[in-house]
Amino acid sequence: MDLMGPGMTTILSTSMDVLPIVLFIILFQVFVIRQPLRDVRRLAAGVVFTILGLGLFLVGLEQALFPLGRLMAEQLTHPEFLMQGADTLDFHWTNYKWVYVFALAIGFATTIAEPALLAVAMKANETSGGAIHVWGLRVAVAIGVAVGVSLGCFRIVTGLPLQAFILIGYIIVVIQTIWAPRIIIPLAYDSGGVTTSTVTVPLITALGLGLAETVPGRSPLLDGFGLVAFASLFPIISVLAYAQLSVLRERYANRRKTSTRNEAESISKEVI
Amino acid sequence: MTRILRSLWKHVIRSARDLAPIILVIGFFQYFILQQPLDNALALASGAVLVLLGLTLFVYGLELALFPIGESLAYALARKGSVFWLLTFSFLLGFGTTVAEPALTAVANEAAQVAAGAGAIGDTDEARSNYVLGLRITVALSVGTALLIGVLRILLGWSLPLLIISGYIMVIAMTTVAPPEIVGIAYDSGGVTTSTVTVPLVAALGVGMASSLRDRNPMTDGFGLIAFASLTPMIFVMAYGSIIAWI
Numbered sequence: 001m002d003l004m005g006p007g008m009t010t011i012l013s014t015s016m017d018v019l020p021i022v023l024f025i026i027l028f029q030v031f032v033i034r035q036p037l038r039d040v041r042r043l044a045a046g047v048v049f050t051i052l053g054l055g056l057f058l059v060g061l062e063q064a065l066f067p068l069g070r071l072m073a074e075q076l077t078h079p080e081f082l083m084q085g086a087d088t089l090d091f092h093w094t095n096y097k098w099v100y101v102f103a104l105a106i107g108f109a110t111t112i113a114e115p116a117l118l119a120v121a122m123k124a125n126e127t128s129g130g131a132i133h134v135w136g137l138r139v140a141v142a143i144g145v146a147v148g149v150s151l152g153c154f155r156i157v158t159g160l161p162l163q164a165f166i167l168i169g170y171i172i173v174v175i176q177t178i179w180a181p182r183i184i185i186p187l188a189y190d191s192g193g194v195t196t197s198t199v200t201v202p203l204i205t206a207l208g209l210g211l212a213e214t215v216p217g218r219s220p221l222l223d224g225f226g227l228v229a230f231a232s233l234f235p236i237i238s239v240l241a242y243a244q245l246s247v248l249r250e251r252y253a254n255r256r257k258t259s260t261r262n263e264a265e266s267i268s269k270e271v272i
Numbered sequence: 273m274t275r276i277l278r279s280l281w282k283h284v285i286r287s288a289r290d291l292a293p294i295i296l297v298i299g300f301f302q303y304f305i306l307q308q309p310l311d312n313a314l315a316l317a318s319g320a321v322l323v324l325l326g327l328t329l330f331v332y333g334l335e336l337a338l339f340p341i342g343e344s345l346a347y348a349l350a351r352k353g354s355v356f357w358l359l360t361f362s363f364l365l366g367f368g369t370t371v372a373e374p375a376l377t378a379v380a381n382e383a384a385q386v387a388a389g390a391g392a393i394g395d396t397d398e399a400r401s402n403y404v405l406g407l408r409i410t411v412a413l414s415v416g417t418a419l420l421i422g423v424l425r426i427l428l429g430w431s432l433p434l435l436i437i438s439g440y441i442m443v444i445a446m447t448t449v450a451p452p453e454i455v456g457i458a459y460d461s462g463g464v465t466t467s468t469v470t471v472p473l474v475a476a477l478g479v480g481m482a483s484s485l486r487d488r489n490p491m492t493d494g495f496g497l498i499a500f501a502s503l504t505p506m507i508f509v510m511a512y513g514s515i516i517a518w519i
Contacts, residue, residue: 011290012458014372017371017377019337020368021368021372021503022337024337024364024368025338025341025342025368026341028345028357029341032357033345033348033349035348037341042336043337043341044337045333045336046334046335046337046338047337048331048333049329049332049336049337050329050330050333050338052329052333053325053326053327053330053333054326054372056322056323056325056329056491057322057323057326057327057330057374058323058326058374058377059322059323060319060320060322060323060326060391061319061374061378062319063315063316063318063319064316064317064320064322064455065319065320065323066378066382067315067316067319068298068311068432072301075306075414076301076306081306082433089434098301098305102297102305105297105300105301106294106297107300109293109296110293112293113289113294113469114290115378116471116472119471119475120471120475122490124477124495125478130283138411161439162455162456162459163444163447163455166447166459167444170440170443173440174433174440177433183400183492185432185433185492186432186492186494186499188495189496189498189499190496190497190498190499191463192463192498192499193462193463193498194471194498195463195503197296198327198374199290199323199327199486201292201296201375201378201379201463201464202375202378202379202382203378205378205379205460206382207370209382219455220389221389222452222453222456224456225383225456225457225459226456226459226460227460228459228463229326229460229463229506232462232463232502236477246281246353254469269410
């Protein structure tokens with residue numbers, strides 16, 4: 001196991017990356033806010049942990065996450081696996097159905113487990129006074145990521161232009177923004193960026209590049225990227241849709257419960 | 273010392289729980305669908321352990337040192353009310369956290385390899401590391417700019433959808449002029465930047481500012497910074513690609 005060599009150089013280069021932000025935060029604390037640093041030992045321990053952890057993570061990434069993403073892409077697109085007993089293989093996008101299923105599953109699973117999303121969902125639940133449910137938001141975002149990654153794989157397999165998908169996505173977001181309840185909009189826009197975390201991104205990137213390498217007629221440089229972009233666009237759409245559906249459901253429930261209720265009252269409730 | 277070790281152990285368990293769904297999905301596909309043995313299962317397993325340990329130490333270190341200071345700084349600056357320092361802080365925060373972002377480093381390395389393989393840049397170590405550095409600096413600059421605009425928006429009460437839609441229009445416009453081989457990387461760099469390091473600090477900055485300003489609602493004004501931070505990198509990276517191709 002030749003881990004020490006690359007490990008040391010990675011740790012050295014990560015310290016160069018982490019130190020500037022540490023320095024800048026300390027300088028701000030001392031010179032702008034003019035407060036002394038408390039608990040210097042704890043701070044030093046934290047910085048050492050951060051650098052060590054980042055180094056180990058990057059080494060492990062090269063050794064496990066990237067190869068794993070590649071390997072999955074290779075095996076899922078292997079001609080023998082694709083034929084499944086058939087004699088000849090015609091190139092057709094439906095042959096890659098397990099790729100789409102895998103993308104769906106990995107997108108959903110990683111997002112449900114994403115700690116950054118949980119943190120934001122809890123903050124949103126708190127600031128919205130309980131109107132936004134933690135689980136509802138998490139599932140909405142996870143569905144968005146799952147559909148996004150899966151559709152992104154379909155795009156790589158078929159070689160359709162990335163720009164067209166993104167443009168259509170943007171148009172849907174703009175249309176939804178016009179009708180969505182105002183309070184959800186900033187949160188929905190943010191949820192796109194939150195989902196694509198440190199573990200998910202390398203895995204999905206490797207999957208896309210692996211797909212573009214193995215599907216005939218695709219170039220990794222032109223077709224291999226774009227999965228992360230899909231994974232950060234579709235949650236915006238699904239969260240806006242989640243908000244619109246909750247409004248519709250509430251409107252329907254209100255109408256059934258008290259048809260005599262004052263119109264203005266129900267409208268004001270919907271706005272909140 | 274024992275206290276640190278014990279809470280470190282708790283973090284290991286938490287990271288393991290976060291990684292479990294990924295391992296489950298991959299395991300399920302390997303075992304039931306592909307039914308093929310994993311090549312170098314040992315290297316993969318030890319790599320996965322390194323990822324687990326690394327991520328744990330990293331997040332734990334952030335929680336010990338950077339997060340508490342960063343958050344109290346964001347609150348203190350928002351309360352202090354000096355626009356100049358607030359803007360300087362936002363820019364440097366965006367730049368600093370993005371340069372250190374592990375996901376960005378990983379994807380930039382991968383992009384350099386792909387670009388070298390396709391002949392878009394020279395296939396030497398130097399050309400590759402220059403490309404990686406250029407990408408990382410470009411993305412870091414763009415996130416710094418995004419936070420600057422986002423903080424100005426919270427201060428001045430600009431409309432978020434309007435700014436985001438103008439951003440979308442710029443992305444589409446840049447796409448038509450940028451060289452095709454940068455477009456995929458540029459689109460991806462938007463989602464890459466906003467993860468482990470950036471999100472907690474940036475969310476604290478936004479919600480902290482919106483709650484310490486009068487007439488601002490933390491829900492509608494506090495969120496939205498991350499949206500900017502995942503939009504501007506697309507525009508900046510496409511500009512970077514165009515400039516490189518032009519030179």
